[in-house]
Amino acid sequence: MSALAPLKHLVHQRCGLHLEGLAEARLFRAVAALQASTGLTHTSSLVERLTSDRTLFDGFISQLTVNETYFCREPDALNWLVNTHLPQRLAAGKAPLSIFSAGCSSGEEPYSVAMMLYERFGEHAKTLFNISAGDLDHQVLAKARQGIYGGMAFRALSPALKERYFSPHEGRFKLQDTLRQWVNFRPFNLLNAHDSSLQGSFDVILFRNVSIYFDEQTRRRIHQQLSPLLAPKGVLLCGVTETLGNDLGVLELVEAQGVFYFQHPEQTTQPPADLPTVSLPPNANSSENIASAEGIARDKDYSTDAASEMRVSLSALPPEEEAEQFNLQLHHAHQLLNKNAFADADELLQALLQQQPWSIDALVLAGLVARWQHRPHVAYEHFKTAIYVAPECWPAHFYLAELYRQGELTDEPIQRQRSYASVVRLLIASPTANGGLDIIAPPIPPGDARFLAERYLSVVNSALESTNTSQGVR
Incomplete structure (x- = not known):
């Protein structure tokens, strides 16, 4: 020991x-x-x-924590929060809304939210929102309360916001008092949230870029501590690369506009069962119309009969309509997969692959469907074909490795190592790459895929090194 x-x-x-x-x-x-x-x-x-x-x-x-943070970190999630989610909550009649930054370090995150809210709502922001933050490190809390920062903290903040909300102070920059006094900092231990004297429940809990310090058992315990602090319909946001590692069954993972967050299971919003049919314009291949098509597929409750009706003979259509129908049907297959209607999704995807056998989108979806149907060898063939057609298809590399790691195929550590390494290599080169998918979004966000691939790659590398050492390999 x-x-x-x-x-x-x-x-x-x-x-x-x-x-x-x-x-x-x-x-x-x-x-x-x-x-x-x-x-x-x-x-x-x-x-x-x-x-x-x-x-x-x-x-x-x-001395044990790395308080490395900066203003406006991972801005997509913050933009969604400030410009979409919180205005919706206000429109529903809920005010003031309470926001809590758990593991706030030296304060850059809650102050970023304060700046963005002030930009959108002006002086009214301070009456519409209560902002508090906590950390177990008393020294960084003292720094947060001072609101004085050096150059690296501003690397993602626009010069305009820096000029608007900060003033020079002894070679550094100090946040204006209006925002500094708005945020209430307090000692907070994630493992003893009930002892922190927090008042009330929170409409938003930010638990971002913190869970890297904790193992899975501890992360689950933290979720159990934070869950009672989350208001009905409240959201808990984790860092982009931490999302899957925090999907632990305590709170339910939800997606909106490409942003993932957690809610109490009974609070997730179900889409309406019946919506009128929407006709897309001829240029349905544009990104805007593809998004609309995906929305239709997400909102409509497709049954086996509905899937059958969509199985038209694409070859009989003019090229533009053929492409439109193929894209629509692919979105329908994606939605069937999300609804766990695996047999219907598989039948529709096989029809699509007969029409376009080299469609990366259809191959990846078909591989995922086969996995859920416990047909790993079929999934393997689909993923391998996708990689053959598009070597940059990191989702196929990722799920191929998962077949081995999860024991769905007889494990081949070298193949698993190569597949995870491909994911890491491709996403280091292009962190937001879509992996060759033209129609659907990657089934797992690139940041999450890279985070998990690096983690699993480290495990398999260690195992291979141990095996080589025990066998006397130099």
Whole structure:
């Protein structure tokens, strides 16, 4: 057992921080500083002192977290929140709305929300929204309350907003008091949310770019702590690359306009069952009309009969109408898959692949349908064909690797390694690439795919290295 194991256990027990891998380097530095400041050298003595001295423990924790953040990080989610979701909640008659930044670090995230709300609602923003934030690191909370920042914090903030809301201060920049006094900062431990004296429930909880510090068991416990703090119809937002890692069954994962968030399961909105048929204009291949077609497919409740009616002979249509119908039917197949109508989706996709056997969109969807039908060998063929046609199809590489990792196919670690490595390579080169898909959006967001691929690639690399070592391979 490592000499530092008792310290790791204490930190994990109190704060949930997972101090393995690269985090151990921070732990070594923090322990060295602790020994120098206390004169204690034995681990048991350090644990005893940290347990009894809260101030010392808080300072120790400050050295274990990487408070790397900046203004307007992952702006797509913040834009959706400020310009779409919150106005909808206000229109429904809910005000004021409460926003809480959990694990706020030095304050850039809640202040970013404050700036964006002020931009949209002006002076009224402070009466329409309450903003609070919390972190277990008392030192970064003190920094957040001061609202003074250096250059790197502004790397994603527009110069106009920086000029509008900040003024020079001793070689750095200070946030104007109007916003600084609006945000209420408080100590907050994600593992003991009920002891934090938070008032009321929150319409928005931001839990972004924080969960990287926690293992799955701890993330589930954190969701269980945050769930009672989430108001009815409230949303919990995680970081882009953390979304799937936080889909743990406590809250339900929901998507809107390409943004993923969590809600209480009973709060998710079901689309209306019946909507009138909408005729698309002739140029239905444009991105705007494709989005409209996807909306139709999402809103209409397709049954087996409806899917059968859509199975028209495309070859009998003029080229423009053939392309339009193919795209519409592909969206219908996608929606059938989302509704778990796998047999109907499979039948429709097979008809589409007869018409266009090299359609990357249809091949990827057909592979996903085959997976859910427990036909991994069929899924394998679809994904391999998609990669043959479009080597840049990272969704096919990703799901091919998943067939091995999940045990759906007899595991081939080398093939699994190559597939995950392809995902990482392709998404490093082009972080928002659609993977060769022309009609549907990637089934998993690129950021999530890269995050998971890197994680699983690390696991398989370690396993292969261990195997090679045990076999005497150099």
